[in-house]
Amino acid sequence: GENVEQHPSTLSVQEGDSAVIKCTYSDSASNYFPWYKQELGKRPQLIIDIRSNVGEKKDQRIAVTLNKTAKHFSLHITETQPEDSAVYFCAASNSGYSTLTFGKGTMLLVSP
Amino acid sequence: DADVTQTPRNRITKTGKRIMLECSQTKGHDRMYWYRQDPGLGLRLIYYSFDVKDINKGEISDGYSVSRQAQAKFSLSLESAIPNQTALYFCATRQGGYNEQFFGPGTRLTVL
Numbered sequence: 001g002e003n004v005e006q007h008p009s010t011l012s013v014q015e016g017d018s019a020v021i022k023c024t025y026s027d028s029a030s031n032y033f034p035w036y037k038q039e040l041g042k043r044p045q046l047i048i049d050i051r052s053n054v055g056e057k058k059d060q061r062i063a064v065t066l067n068k069t070a071k072h073f074s075l076h077i078t079e080t081q082p083e084d085s086a087v088y089f090c091a092a093s094n095s096g097y098s099t100l101t102f103g104k105g106t107m108l109l110v111s112p
Numbered sequence: 113d114a115d116v117t118q119t120p121r122n123r124i125t126k127t128g129k130r131i132m133l134e135c136s137q138t139k140g141h142d143r144m145y146w147y148r149q150d151p152g153l154g155l156r157l158i159y160y161s162f163d164v165k166d167i168n169k170g171e172i173s174d175g176y177s178v179s180r181q182a183q184a185k186f187s188l189s190l191e192s193a194i195p196n197q198t199a200l201y202f203c204a205t206r207q208g209g210y211n212e213q214f215f216g217p218g219t220r221l222t223v224l
Contacts, residue, residue, distance in 0.1 A: 006154075009152070034211065042217075043202065043215040044202070044215050049211060089154060100157070101171075102154045104152060104153055105154050
């Protein structure tokens with residue numbers, strides 16, 4: 001089955017800096033890659049996703065890039081703010097998006 | 113607003129007890145999922161269902177069972193709880209043909 005590796009497990013940045021979280025996947029058939037944000041004590045929520053026919057997608061301060069050849073994808077957050085502090089999960093899916101395999105998560109701490 | 117709800121939100125039980133976690137949704141989605149979240153391990157899929165007559169095992173189904181009582185209700189049971197089932201449990205829903213999974217607020221289960 002699919003295996004998703006996520007790095008780093010923790011990331012501390014200063015407000016205004018950029019943050020990058022990287023994931024690799026094992027199944028070359030995977031074609032959908034979402035990112036979820038989980039604030040402390042809250043439920044995970046989708047923040048951005050990308051399909052395999054697209055190399056990059058951007059939504060305001062967040063962007064995701066995908067390298068299908070290398071089987072890795074990354075989340076980029078620019079101009080970080082304290083409210084970006086949360087745990088971020090990457091995931092991968094195939095088979096018509098039926099199930100998601102999640103990475104183990106990255107705890108991002110943005111210090112004022 | 114349409115939502116995903118879980119009951120109970122917190123539960124403490126003893127080893128060997130049977131326990132049921134319930135998930136209900138008013139989103140009208142056909143697909144429902146149960147995940148388990150442990151610190152440092154991310155979200156792992158326990159069971160999923162695409163409709164009332166469809167039940168599928170996920171990555172970590174041993175020790176768990178599920179029931180899809182209606183399109184809007186999906187219950188997770190631990191027949192004989194053990195301490196290593198202590199975790200945060202999330203239900204999620206998705207509409208077939210669309211990508212995003214929507215998570216419930218979670219149930220924190222402690223098995224003593």
